[in-house]
Amino acid sequence: MGIKIASVGAYVPDKVLTNEDLESIVETSDEWITTRTGIRERRISEVETTSDLATKAAISALKSEIAEDVDLFITATATPDMFFPSTACLVQSNLKNKRAVAFDVSAACTGFIYALYVADSIMRTKEIERAVVIGAERFSKIIDWNDRTTCILFGDGAGAVVLEKSENECILGFDIGADGSYKDLLRVESIGSNGEYPWYLHMKGNEVFKVAVRTMAGSAKRVLEKTGISSEDIKLLVPHQANYRIIDAVSKRVGIKNDKIFINLDKYGNTSAASIPIALSEAVKSGKVGKGDLVLMVAFGGGFTWGSCVVRL
Ligand code: COA
Numbered sequence: 596m597g598i599k600i601a602s603v604g605a606y607v608p609d610k611v612l613t614n615e616d617l618e619s620i621v622e623t624s625d626e627w628i629t630t631r632t633g634i635r636e637r638r639i640s641e642v643e644t645t646s647d648l649a650t651k652a653a654i655s656a657l658k659s660e661i662a663e664d665v666d667l668f669i670t671a672t673a674t675p676d677m678f679f680p681s682t683a684c685l686v687q688s689n690l691k692n693k694r695a696v697a698f699d700v701s702a703a704c705t706g707f708i709y710a711l712y713v714a715d716s717i718m719r720t721k722e723i724e725r726a727v728v729i730g731a732e733r734f735s736k737i738i739d740w741n742d743r744t745t746c747i748l749f750g751d752g753a754g755a756v757v758l759e760k761s762e763n764e765c766i767l768g769f770d771i772g773a774d775g776s777y778k779d780l781l782r783v784e785s786i787g788s789n790g791e792y793p794w795y796l797h798m799k800g801n802e803v804f805k806v807a808v809r810t811m812a813g814s815a816k817r818v819l820e821k822t823g824i825s826s827e828d829i830k831l832l833v834p835h836q837a838n839y840r841i842i843d844a845v846s847k848r849v850g851i852k853n854d855k856i857f858i859n860l861d862k863y864g865n866t867s868a869a870s871i872p873i874a875l876s877e878a879v880k881s882g883k884v885g886k887g888d889l890v891l892m893v894a895f896g897g898g899f900t901w902g903s904c905v906v907r908l
Pocket residue numbers: 622623624627628631632704743744747798800801802803804807837838865895896897
């Protein structure tokens with residue numbers, strides 16, 4: 596018995612916010628943003644909530660608006676509509692399912708890999724045949740739009756995968772972890788803390804950059820070692836879409852050539868937990884990868900958290 600990714604899907608809101616648009620909001624330029632990050636535009640959700648985005652991504656992956664046969668919903672998000680019910684419960688209800696296990700996972704930009712890890716573990720031990728794992732974010736609501744060092748980076752969107760039991764093993768291995776001592780480098784204040792600007796994202800970009808490169812590369816190498824798969828055998832690297840320069844440095848350290856890296860951050864910016872499932876969905880739907888191909892996913896986020904996973908599609 597194994598677990599496979601049976602299908603993928605994604606949804607992004609219609610409104611496009613370009614680098615040129617940002618020039619009229621903060622003192623920045625398209626040239627600065629493009630050369631430092633690779634981002635050209637991002638999507639902004641004006642009315643759709645995180646659970647709306649998540650539901651639409653799940654419908655795209657399920658190819659159905661009803662999901663009575665799903666046994667488990669997990670949503671990775673740092674921007675839930677509510678503290679509770681969880682985003683996963685809201686998605687479950689939208690899809691007319693009244694019985695599945697449903698909960699959210701909080702691991703910032705690594706959330707999707709964490710959620711996949713949890714879903715995979717539960718499916719191996721429990722009678723759960725079918726799971727929907729979603730990464731969904733509305734970061735536009737936790738961004739300080741006066742802060743040019745952060746508002747240029749993030750966007751809204753959602754991606755999802757459907758997991759099913761299978762004869763062959765397709766989720767081949769994980770490397771996953773966290774180090775909370777980095778809590779001050781990337782954070783959003785909430786109840787119980789005395790932040791001067793509750794709800795807004797705070798980041799020390801330079802320091803995050805360096806740890807991100809080191810940590811993502813280390814995690815990707817470890818998962819390849821654990822699974823006994825060489826970087827040459829990987830058909831596509833689907834990294835967390837934070838910054839082109841981070842991805843470039845990580846892929847060089849891991850030994851993956853440029854033409855084997857999936858990049859869509861130019862269109863969406865950093866969509867946090869949604870970035871890997873959106874990228875995976877686009878990679879599959881564009882034919883860049885198909886059945887039998889090995890995909891390496893690697894993420895990094897606030898916490899700090901990190902995670903990598905090798906899957907055979
Ligand atoms: N437009 C124009 N200038 C900007 C700017 C913007 N949007 N943001 C910052 N600057 C300025 C700074 O004020 C600074 O000016 P100074 O030299 O006069 O002080 C200069 O540009 C360089 O700033 P610095 O922060 O050193 O730039 P950088 O090369 O480190 O790039 C990031 C900044 C944010 C793009 C980069 O650090 C980064 O991507 N970090 C990782 C962030 C991330 O991915 N977070 C999520 C992880 S999951």
